[in-house]
Amino acid sequence: MMEKTMNQKGNGVLARLFNRNEVGTLLPLLLLCVIVGSVNKDFFAAGNLADMLRTTSFSFLIAAPLTCLMITGGIDMSIGAVTSLGGVICASSMVNYGAPIWVAILMAMVAGAIVGIIKALMVVKAKLPGFIITLGLMYVVNGAILIYTQGLPITGFDKAFKVLGQGHVFGIIYWTIIVSILVGVAFQILLSTTKFGRSLHAVGGNEETAKLAGINVDRTRFIMNIVVSVFAALCGVFMASRFNSAQPSIGSGSELTIMAAVIIGGTSMLGGTGTVTGTFLGCLLMAIINNGLIMMHVTSFWTSFIFGTILIISLFIDKYRRSKNAVS
């Protein structure tokens, strides 16, 4: 009846490392690298690796706070739309209103925060179902963007703006990678060492128990919802910089792949468990699949098929993991 704790399976550092949940994502990832690399050596070229990391960083920027939200049992289908919104608001501020770059970025984040607050009011305060409400919000925000931009991208940024999404240090390390890693580390520290992080786990593990222990459940979920939207908007800013234009539908479709990355990384949709480290691996895995398919000269039609398969498999793995640890 007693679970074999991680400590009991083997005492060495190596053994402990192998028992972490992230290993479940790391191994397939390494395997994929080997497979793709053996078909096309260019996979390992510095430029290609840098590109993959940059792709990873865009989704990771949102996936890191999203992990925290999903740990509370929350969900957000509007992140893609808010990404587009962030890019459009930032671009419009600069191009249509002549705002300096940092103000434009701030405006984008404020827009994200506003959407986050509306979302939180509906899902947390009014206790409406999260999936449907954020789905509806996604349509509303996407629609608003299309109305505002008339479907046209916004271009004509300052040269300086390019640095965000395209600038790099030491030749290959893009700024977006650095920023997203810093963000990721911050959220992982939040999750594993702070009182707020503990309350995230508690709310996701058993909301009633958390409430009775004196944790302000509503406030915790409220805050997390806003934070996710702010970072989604910020990601939109980086994307606008990377592509030198703010596309009205740049984020469309990304909500599903980002959520898939978080789940593949080991976060359960039921809440209570998950790490940002695992999410990073999940995002990396998605980027490798994307890139790998190109490297292996497989048409991009295969992308959805493979993403979907991996997502379904990861849910089975999650279920297996949970049942392995459960008491009969």
Add this chain to the structure above:
Amino acid sequence: MSQTVLEMRKVSKRFPGVLALHNVNIELRKGEILGVCGENGAGKTTLMKILSGSYKHGEYDGDILIDGKEVIFNSVSDAQAYGIEMVYQEMNMMLDASVSENLFVGKLPGKGVFVNSKELHSRSKELLRRAKLDINPKMTVRPLNSGQMQLLSLMRACAKNPKIFVLDEPTSALTDQEVDTLMEILEELRASGVSCIYISHKLEELYRICNRVVVMRDGEVISCRDIGDVEEQLLIEEMVGRKVETLYPKQHHATGEEVMRVENLSVPHPNIKGKNIVENISFSLHKGEILGIGGLVGAGRSEILGALFGQFTKGVKMALYVKGKKVSVASPKDAIGSGFGFVTEERKANGIISILSVRENMSLASLRNLPRRFFIDKKVERQRTQGVFDRLAVKAPSLETKLRTLSGGNQQKVVIGKWLLNNPDILLVDEPTKGIDVGAKAEIYKLMGDITSRGASIIMVSSDMPELIHMSDRCIVISNGKITGEFMGIEITDSAVMKAAIK
């Protein structure tokens, strides 16, 4: 002599760790209303679940005979085919369907796939007339009150023309008038030859409508007599009589100093709109005292604790004084700040977080007492939780063990430990040893004695009579929303508490 329409012979049922029914023999005659009474946990509901087919043949020992012939139920519909209909306490209405659809669910009149609306309507109207329910059969059920829904569930069963009716606490949501209507319907059924098993703790109802009455206790049938042959006092004694066990600490540390007082506490009923489950009650708690709260399930005892702790706030009215100062409790956080702790009745539902470790569970309510504002000082956290872990002798490999792997008793210890880390002045406990084996029970009782010896006080809700009697310094009993009895020390007896509980 009236013929026997139903017999349950030598019925026994075992659950892991407990024998719910032992050698139960029940005999029901044609045109009879047989009352069944007993305390919480006596086995009444388990017995009825066997009769109704909820527990199928093979899941229990013993036989069921209908009209003298042995029958085998593999499902509820098998039992229904023999004319057995249950009316449970939970009403199970389809809230957004119409009254007539609910009345005839599964048996809508009509040919093939079509529903004969005219017949549905007229038959519904007839049933509603019998129940004296002045409602339109076409309206949805959602806006009806609990009393109406309970009568509807009764008529739903009537619509199937059963031979054997089983009613489980049928009047819990009914007004006096509705109770009269129920009694009339039962009289009609009896006159037409239908037999009925009437489970209720309301002895006056048993005396009003039953022919005979069966008393159950600890999974056994204690007696079966004609209702006219037995006095109420004897029934109570039989429901309650039990061997005294010696697992209680001798210590009592109550002082005269008042540590908490609540006045005019009213708590809204969780299921019945517009009604209060507890109405305008007041009581106090003394330092070092264990105050027991007795009463039947559903009397509102857990709601009292929930209101004190800020678990329920909507519609709650109370004036709460802790150590002489008035405090307002708008949330559990306020209650914790005022010195309360709350060990709830269902630890799985709201006492533990099973996917987190022992350490994380234990420190959950005292995170703000850890040093540093945002970060958790893991070293201090480990020290403090280890201290409580050792004090409570929690049986687990380590602090990092996930709580779901612990036994019920040890999980309960972790829950208590969670609150002890706050050093509460007032610990609220709801069924402290529910679902816990005897060994762990003794440890928890010892712990409660230890807690009070250090000056804290405990308010304990318990349905376990020996526990209530032996652990309480003082005991109040709740019935029908009021305090119907208060007993001190040796005054706390089975019969005194039971009598007050059914007032």
